[in-house]
Amino acid sequence: MLKFLGTGGAFNTKRGNTSAYFELGSELFLIDVGEDVFPKTIENHLFDQKTRVNIFITHLHSDHVGSLGTLLAYLYINVFGQDRSKICVYFPSEALKELLELQGVTEEVYTFYVNLWDELYVDGYQREVEYNFEAGKHTPYLDYKKNENCYHITFSQKKEFCFYYSGDTCEFNHQLSNPYAYDWIYHEVTMIKSAEVHFQYDKLLEATKDMPADQKKKFVLMHLDSNFDVERAKMDGFSIAGEQL
Numbered sequence: 001m002l003k004f005l006g007t008g009g010a011f012n013t014k015r016g017n018t019s020a021y022f023e024l025g026s027e028l029f030l031i032d033v034g035e036d037v038f039p040k041t042i043e044n045h046l047f048d049q050k051t052r053v054n055i056f057i058t059h060l061h062s063d064h065v066g067s068l069g070t071l072l073a074y075l076y077i078n079v080f081g082q083d084r085s086k087i088c089v090y091f092p093s094e095a096l097k098e099l100l101e102l103q104g105v106t107e108e109v110y111t112f113y114v115n116l117w118d119e120l121y122v123d124g125y126q127r128e129v130e131y132n133f134e135a136g137k138h139t140p141y142l143d144y145k146k147n148e149n150c151y152h153i154t155f156s157q158k159k160e161f162c163f164y165y166s167g168d169t170c171e172f173n174h175q176l177s178n179p180y181a182y183d184w185i186y187h188e189v190t191m192i193k194s195a196e197v198h199f200q201y202d203k204l205l206e207a208t209k210d211m212p213a214d215q216k217k218k219f220v221l222m223h224l225d226s227n228f229d230v231e232r233a234k235m236d237g238f239s240i241a242g243e244q245l
């Protein structure tokens, strides 16, 4: 379902910042816009023939929002003829608006949606897509509203698809214990034991140990560090972001 512009952790320059997108009707849905993402959106012609661009942000670490300001200015000036209604940004805290303001990108160039949940009418698609942000734990140095450090996002269209995107996290959302509810579960993971603010691979193994192989395969691993053992993860039955599923 998701295509990836990058699948790496913050320091993995080879894989690049983890960022993903999907298209419905004539609209683009983009998740996270880290430092190296803006040029890739251009190289991949993501905005050609689009009537609206929807950008979802999981949290404010720069490997997730580093080139967002530039992207918004570009869309406003070069793509949508200064029509901010076509440039939609979704994040459930005003903190993002403040960050962009400090970078000189005001709400004049984009439309900000601060809701946790909503349904969207999508151009050329006719059915409403639902999104749902859920607060999760990542690092206490990010604190939007006491203990909200990052957001997990679920996207669904009742009869067609439902997928979960973890963002960066150090926890396993209990809802994922029922993988049958999802088509795909995109999950951040690390094999670096000292990286406590990220989700430990061993914990993922433990959390999924009783799942049948076809359910375990729904876990698509992303935000991979350079030492991540992809072959081992595949042997253990998981999928890898950016590889053919």
Ligand SMILES: [Zn+2]
Pocket (backbone or CB within 6 Å): 009, 010, 061, 063, 064, 168, 223
């Ligand atoms: Zn990150």
Ligand SMILES: [Zn+2]
Pocket (backbone or CB within 6 Å): 059, 061, 138, 168
């Ligand atoms: Zn992070």
